[in-house]
Amino acid sequence: MDKESKETKDRWKKIKEELGFELKLVWDQLPQAEREEALKFSENYKAFLNAAKTEREAIREIVRLAEEQGFVLLDEMTARGKKLRPGNKIYTVNKEKNVALIVTGKEPVWNGINLIGSHVDAPRLDLKPLPLYEEQGIGLLKTHYYGGIKKYHWLSHPLAMHGVVIKQNGEKVNISLGEDENDPVFVITDLLPHLSKDQMQKKLGEAISGEALNILAGTFPLEEKEAKERVKLAILELLNQKYDIIEEDLTTAELELVPATKARDVGLDRSMVGAYGQDDRVCAYTSLRAILNCQNPVRTAVVLFVDKEEIGSTGNTGMRSRFFENTVAELLYLIAGDYDEIYCRKALANGRALSADVGAAVDPNWEGVYDKYNAARMGCGVVMTKYTGSGGKYSTSDANAEFVAEIRRVFNENKIVWQTGELGKVDQGGGGTIAQFIARYGMDVLDCGPALFSMHSPMEVAHKGDIYMCYRAYEAFLKG
Numbered sequence: 001m002d003k004e005s006k007e008t009k010d011r012w013k014k015i016k017e018e019l020g021f022e023l024k025l026v027w028d029q030l031p032q033a034e035r036e037e038a039l040k041f042s043e044n045y046k047a048f049l050n051a052a053k054t055e056r057e058a059i060r061e062i063v064r065l066a067e068e069q070g071f072v073l074l075d076e077m078t079a080r081g082k083k084l085r086p087g088n089k090i091y092t093v094n095k096e097k098n099v100a101l102i103v104t105g106k107e108p109v110w111n112g113i114n115l116i117g118s119h120v121d122a123p124r125l126d127l128k129p130l131p132l133y134e135e136q137g138i139g140l141l142k143t144h145y146y147g148g149i150k151k152y153h154w155l156s157h158p159l160a161m162h163g164v165v166i167k168q169n170g171e172k173v174n175i176s177l178g179e180d181e182n183d184p185v186f187v188i189t190d191l192l193p194h195l196s197k198d199q200m201q202k203k204l205g206e207a208i209s210g211e212a213l214n215i216l217a218g219t220f221p222l223e224e225k226e227a228k229e230r231v232k233l234a235i236l237e238l239l240n241q242k243y244d245i246i247e248e249d250l251t252t253a254e255l256e257l258v259p260a261t262k263a264r265d266v267g268l269d270r271s272m273v274g275a276y277g278q279d280d281r282v283c284a285y286t287s288l289r290a291i292l293n294c295q296n297p298v299r300t301a302v303v304l305f306v307d308k309e310e311i312g313s314t315g316n317t318g319m320r321s322r323f324f325e326n327t328v329a330e331l332l333y334l335i336a337g338d339y340d341e342i343y344c345r346k347a348l349a350n351g352r353a354l355s356a357d358v359g360a361a362v363d364p365n366w367e368g369v370y371d372k373y374n375a376a377r378m379g380c381g382v383v384m385t386k387y388t389g390s391g392g393k394y395s396t397s398d399a400n401a402e403f404v405a406e407i408r409r410v411f412n413e414n415k416i417v418w419q420t421g422e423l424g425k426v427d428q429g430g431g432g433t434i435a436q437f438i439a440r441y442g443m444d445v446l447d448c449g450p451a452l453f454s455m456h457s458p459m460e461v462a463h464k465g466d467i468y469m470c471y472r473a474y475e476a477f478l479k480g
């Protein structure tokens with residue numbers, strides 16, 4: 001090679017390296033010791049997923065782990081008449097479906113808080129208020145699906161029942177059936193291919209009706225042959241024996257059918273985690289671990305877990321409710337011993353937030369729906385999503401460039417492997433997160449989390465490198 005062509009080559013190498021943006025693989029960037037740490041992190045993450053199949057179970061598990069690390073209930077601090085000091089670790093719970101974990105900062109709260117918000121609900125099938133019926137001598141349970149599902153995922157798949165039944169006297173019966181090896185599971189039957197001639201002609205979205213998502217519940221009849229609906233009666237008797245409940249109690253219940261499968265390693269190299277509910281419990285777990293590690297932050301750190309994101313952040317446990325504002329108000333009251341609303345508004349408006357939610361990774365089986373220049377990649381680190389929404393950025397908060405730059409600086413200074421992402425090609429579809437509701441406080445907010453394969457399916461897939469990097473990113477944000 002002559003000198004001139006070598007110089008030319010070096011020049012474009014230099015331009016590429018110094019001026020171009022290049023994706024990095026998390027695994028390439030981690031030293032061996034940290035790779036091992038990342039793998040260990042995923043083991044604990046899988047245990048969390050198996051213990052947290054519903055929003056209530058996730059909250060229970062989060063509170064358990066937080067208490068282990070010395071977090072104290074805010075109400076207890078109030079009751080003891082204790083004033084909060086910098087570095088205190090506290091939490092609040094809302095109706096068993098929200099938690100806010102807080103570590104008080106050195107700076108006054110009204111200077112602004114650092115917030116990470118994720119959601120702990122996931123798409124599933126809920127039992128209807130009067131679910132039990134008998135048809136053709138088969139006992140069945142009617143469901144109403146929750147969140148954005150592809151209905152065919154839920155047929156011929158083992159399901160477990162989780163949730164609560166509230167009796168008239170207020171007693172709460174917890175049910176978890178289908179997770180233990182010795183438990184029975186539930187299933188929704190599918191039509192055999194031999195008789196699917198008509199169904200196969202239908203569009204995918206119309207081939208399975210919502211009213212066809214009925215769960216097989218039993219077939220053994222009551223002994224009394226003269227009785228009508230002997231199977232339904234036998235199941236009612238069984239429910240009464242096992243849980244001490246009557247049919248009317250099912251009208252005051254929240255029973256959810258979720259995949260009965262456990263979180264598993266995926267691939268010959270075990271590089272990925274496959275499990276139900278990773279949207280968004282992957283962000284819940286990684287942000288939880290980040291705040292459990294958070295000691296004496298500069299700004300007050302809050303990690304929030306919300307419900308109802310999958311159905312529009314509605315209800316008094318969703319991000320559109322006042323739970324979070326009320327928590328900040330109470331926090332201020334405990335710090336100052338007094339309350340002035342302006343300080344609460346300042347704490348919120350001066351805040352910085354990460355809306356911790358998942359993105360979609362380019363899937364080689366479905367390449368066509370992604371803009372390959374802008375889509376997130378499996379294994380390439382935490383995804384910064386400036387905007388979500390659909391149809392011309394509709395219904396997104398669209399983060400300010402200044403704030404995205406601030407997060408970029410924090411990530412680069414802390415050697416976080418990050419990438420950008422868009423949910424798919426323009427006009428291909430879209431979706432939203434809690435970011436738009438956080439933005440209403442005037443707070444800066446950016447969507448930030450790992451990218452998944454098969455989002456909203458019973459077997460969502462995440463990369464172990466991304467999971468670990470997400471945790472590191474949240475940790476850096478909280479202390480920054």
Ligand code: MN
Binds near residue numbers: 280309357
């Ligand atoms: Mn989500």
Ligand code: MN
Binds near residue numbers: 279310456
């Ligand atoms: Mn979702």
